[in-house]
Amino acid sequence: MTGIDTRRATISPQPLAADLRTADNRDCPSRTDSLGSALSNVIGGPVGRHAVIGRTRYLTPLRPMFLIALVFLALGWSTKAACLNSTGTGTGDQRVANWDNQRAYYELCYSDTVPLYGAELLSQGKFPYKSSWIETDSSGKPQIRYDGQPAIRYMEYPVLTGVYQYMSMTLAKTYTALSKLRVVPVVAEVVVFFDVAAIGLALAWLATVWAAASLAGRRVWDAALVAASPLVIFQIFTNFDALPTAFALGGLLAWARRRPV
Template sequence: MEVKDGATQESLRSTVSPAPLAADARSADDRDLPSRTDVLARALSQPFGGPVGRHALIGRTRFFTPLRVMLVIAVIFLSLGYTSKAACLVTTGTGTADQKVANWQNQRAYYELCYSDTVPLYTAELLNLGKFPYKSSWIEKDSEGRPQKQFDGNVAVRYMEYPVITGIYQYLSMAVAKSYSALSRLVPVPSIAEVVMFFNISAFGLALAWLATVWATSQLAGRRIWDAALVAGSPIVIFQIFTNFDALATAFATGALLAWARRRPVLAGALIGLGVAAKLYPILLLIPLALLGLRTGRLREVGKTAAAAFVTWLVVNLPIMVMFPRGWSEFFRLNARRGDDMDSLYNVVKSYTNWQGFDTGLGLWEPPTILNAVVFVLFATCCVGIGYIVLTAPRRPRLAQVAFLVVALFLLTNKVWSPQFSLWLVPLAVLALPHRRVLLAWMTIDALVWVPRMLFLYGEENRGLPEQWFTTTVLLRDIAVMALCALVIRQIYRPELDLVRYRGRIDDPSGGVFNRAADNPPAWLPKWLRPPEKETPIPPPEERPAAILNA
């Protein structure tokens, strides 16, 4: 082409790339781009150059990939989580590191909103003495230091109250903390209270577990990889990530879903077994797997997962179970004898009425048998309802949708909903209902429950808050979770509204063997529990746009 004048030359420059084109010019154009499709994301993108260009090559960034950006976001929120506990991590006292303590004077943990179970557990469970969990025990005492007797007349003896992996995790963190204390007596390093170092070491591992949760969620999200940013930047992380040890189980549970999505049922079962050995809730994932397996006739794979979960759990638990059976079973005894927790719906009802609860006049550690039965019946009823939805919906629900419903209804009907339990829901909610503003509204409400909770525990006589300020926010949190459940059920019955399914072009990115599987329920299933004969058709793979997933 001959260039005759400056105007023509300028026109040519405006239509030709100033740099050589990439060798691979493919573009993941089917990836969801929040800066284009979401009002909130569009506004947040303005300081960084605004929405991605219409002619940009998607999935070609070499360094700032979506996953790396989300891990940076996660590190920021984990840092905020550590900062929220920092006021309770001030070393005080004199002497060596094992003689110093964290400053919790004058109920500081409540009015500074920095409470964490990790700090009091270090002394309460004899970790400060270097005792091995499950082997060592202690006698529960009253406020005057006298041994207490439980309802059956026996002395109240306590053991480590956590499942094996969580208990061993605390023991190993203690061992590292004590090693640092010994080092501080030999070399000039900062002398930090041993309990504070124990918290720091535990928090580091929990942070890694949450980063693993973010990674697994991003892989499960498929073309909507940016949805995992809500896991990385959840407001719940700020207050709850270091309140207890639940991030361990969350990482195992999300990893199990990823293994299932990649059609590795044995690995999925092994991760579920490890999760149950850290916290009981990952066993709930077997319920949605069984229901979807029943609808699709893929129960063989589900059976492999369940068997692997049991074997893994048994292998992890067996040594402690055999050597220290009394200490090993403490976790199960504790859960059987706990009453309705202050964060439960049962306590909300008690707060607003004169109702005394299902079980009254119980002795120390006497199991609330009526409450336990009510909790079991309510959750079982919810599971039956979920099963009916899964088996009869016009189109098979996605695994994440069913898993979210099961875990959410378990928490709503359970007698205990400790604040950190909300972390269980975060990755499941993001995968089940990726509506960012709706999820952020729920997460914000859930996170803010922590403030009136702490101020209520601080005491109204200390200028704290009355009980009903706290129970009102609990009720709002529960209503928000119920609303999420309703939205998920609505999208199950109206799959065209499901953003994950991309207007019907995608089936179930996390479904594994369920993905694109036809309905094939067993012959013995009654007709009223079978899916409609005319199921919503799933397009063949070649009709779906190809995607380049850049993680």
């Protein structure tokens, strides 16, 4: 007994692929994670021992993660849908979103996007930071600062977020102009503003998922925790936070790839 394996190797009946590279170092949750292993039984079980990983051009890990993110984004929009019913008569800029009887709170559909459209003077077509307004109290009287001067306010959002709101407003007013020509249905302008802004925020969140997956290295599937975050359902369209997350993750990715500029 020499201890040497004398069994003959099995030769594949088919020609071997020209490219035998495989991402063997990629972490596979169906093998290493108990939950991932259990869920993989739905689609046939864990990845096989001899699987060639990372060779599929189209069905990469990022594709199902995008699909998961889109499902959660759709759920996020549905949580705000109850606050997006148009009410009133006239043209789109004369109608408002139906928030009667504190609907935004008992329907759990509140979003800063809707009240900010009027509060930040976007409904008047004003450009952020160039226009201002005097803050008033509940009785409508101007608020006075510590120095005795009226409290003058400007948009408090960062510049890129403010410009994004302005661009969304421009598209919303374009839709209103088309509705006056009876080209499209009449919808409250603030509702169109919300929907336009939501589309861009959804794209920003997909960019966040992409950057997270790119930063994850061999544990690329960990980015699914970002795509499937429960916070997306309730908060993705509450404000404009998806924009800074996209820029933050994009900046980290650029730094990781040694392209900080």
